[in-house]
Amino acid sequence: MNRILAAIDGERIARHIEQLSEIGRTPQGGVTRLAFTREDAAGRELLRAWMQEAGLDVQRDAVGNLIGALRGKNPDARILACGSHIDTVVNAGKYDGIVGMLCAVECARVIHARGGLNAPLRIINFAMEESARFGAGYGFGSRVMSGAPISKQELFARDRSKVLMARAIQELKGWETGAKIATERTALDATYKDIDAARYDWTRVRAFVELHIEQGPTLERAGKPIGIVTAVAAPTRLQIILSGEQNHSGTTPMNMRRDALAAAAEIILAIERLANEFAPRQVVGTVGVIQAEPNVMNSIPGHVELRADIRSADADAKRECVAAIQRALKWIASKRDSDIAITTLTDETPVTFANEIVNALERVCAAENIDAVKMPSGAGHDAAHIARVAPAGMLFIPSRAGVSHDPREYSSSAEIARGARVLCAALIDLDQTA
Numbered sequence: 001m002n003r004i005l006a007a008i009d010g011e012r013i014a015r016h017i018e019q020l021s022e023i024g025r026t027p028q029g030g031v032t033r034l035a036f037t038r039e040d041a042a043g044r045e046l047l048r049a050w051m052q053e054a055g056l057d058v059q060r061d062a063v064g065n066l067i068g069a070l071r072g073k074n075p076d077a078r079i080l081a082c083g084s085h086i087d088t089v090v091n092a093g094k095y096d097g098i099v100g101m102l103c104a105v106e107c108a109r110v111i112h113a114r115g116g117l118n119a120p121l122r123i124i125n126f127a128m129e130e131s132a133r134f135g136a137g138y139g140f141g142s143r144v145m146s147g148a149p150i151s152k153q154e155l156f157a158r159d160r161s162k163v164l165m166a167r168a169i170q171e172l173k174g175w176e177t178g179a180k181i182a183t184e185r186t187a188l189d190a191t192y193k194d195i196d197a198a199r200y201d202w203t204r205v206r207a208f209v210e211l212h213i214e215q216g217p218t219l220e221r222a223g224k225p226i227g228i229v230t231a232v233a234a235p236t237r238l239q240i241i242l243s244g245e246q247n248h249s250g251t252t253p254m255n256m257r258r259d260a261l262a263a264a265a266e267i268i269l270a271i272e273r274l275a276n277e278f279a280p281r282q283v284v285g286t287v288g289v290i291q292a293e294p295n296v297m298n299s300i301p302g303h304v305e306l307r308a309d310i311r312s313a314d315a316d317a318k319r320e321c322v323a324a325i326q327r328a329l330k331w332i333a334s335k336r337d338s339d340i341a342i343t344t345l346t347d348e349t350p351v352t353f354a355n356e357i358v359n360a361l362e363r364v365c366a367a368e369n370i371d372a373v374k375m376p377s378g379a380g381h382d383a384a385h386i387a388r389v390a391p392a393g394m395l396f397i398p399s400r401a402g403v404s405h406d407p408r409e410y411s412s413s414a415e416i417a418r419g420a421r422v423l424c425a426a427l428i429d430l431d432q433t434a
């Protein structure tokens with residue numbers, strides 16, 4: 001096992017990160033490779049070449065996921081899989097998704113060079129993990145592979161240039177085959193078929209493991225080199241509509257007002273206070289949207305819409321916090337004589353990762369003398385979608401100052417190489433029971 005781990009080449013991973021960051025480089029020193037654009041396609045072609053060079057037989061599925069296969073010595077053993085994404089947000093860093101993807105390819109390379117595992121290995125590059133281009137949910141490619149339903153609304157989404165998502169997916173294929181897409185209708189019809197065709201058979205998969213940068217400050221603050229992810233937080237999103245009374249700001253006495261924006265101010269602080277109360281159970285709460293009407297200086301606001309996002313990896317804690325928020329909001333509204341309507345926009349269930357993978361990661365960290373810590377993930381990842389259909393798990397490496405989705409995003413080559421070694425060791429460990 002040590003021979004294989006020693007062969008992991010941190011310098012090569014670092015070189016590939018730099019090379020990839022040149023595609024879609026922004027003037028601010030960041031990277032923009034939005035999903036299904038020419039830049040994304042160019043980045044993924046480079047990745048495909050590296051996957052082939054590592055010894056993988058690479059196929060692209062109907063929606064653009066790349067799946068690299070390595071045969072196992074025992075073809076009856078269940079499959080081991082790992083991977084991540086390399087599409088980015090606007091003016092992103094060089095590491096989000098990319099680190100996990102390139103570490104997975106490096107693991108495949110050293111495993112192949114040493115004769116392979118007993119189990120077949122699959123290295124997966126998921127298409128469109130980021131929702132930055134079309135604004136729909138994250139992890140399109142992994143959701144399609146997992147067989148999760150994709151809503152019509154999502155395929156009808158448009159980017160800033162009014163390109164339909166279904167058309168973008170078809171265009172990507174067209175660049176390779178030369179096929180032209182006649183209308184949006186044909187793009188939609190083709191995409192529905194592609195989504196069915198790209199559903200993956202997970203019944204033969206023993207484990208899916210994703211390495212990712214933490215994108216938060218926890219590991220760095222705790223001085224820990226590796227995070228073993230136990231669960232992924234999921235959001236509950238509330239739309240809160242307050243109705244008071246719009247009136248003249250000069251002539252309405254203070255004791256005769258029903259100011260919806262002042263009520264909203266109390267509500268924002270109440271959500272923050274309650275999220276703080278539940279913070280020991282890993283709850284976070286944010287009001288990120290406020291729209292006041294008429295939004296002019298000489299009118300008392302009569303109507304306000306707020307949108308709140310409450311997350312936790314602990315489903316019970318989140319439910320209790322949301323219930324407490326609902327009670328507090330109704331009380332504040334009645335005290336201020338405002339009408340209130342609270343609508344739940346989404347209520348997603350947190351994902352718990354498979355114990356056997358958490359245990360395998362703990363085992364290999366202990367064996368390598370790595371002081372790892374178990375932690376939940378506040379951000380969503382492809383592995384969270386795969387966890388609904390196969391045993392899945394994740395490991396994190398530190399992000400400097402917790403910065404992500406920004407050109408300042410950084411993880412050191414040493415941290416990345418250490419992550420690759422843990423990922424590889426976990427695959428070898430899981431291979432013994434595949």
Ligand SMILES: [Zn+2]
Binds near residue numbers: 085096097129212
């Ligand atoms: Zn990511």
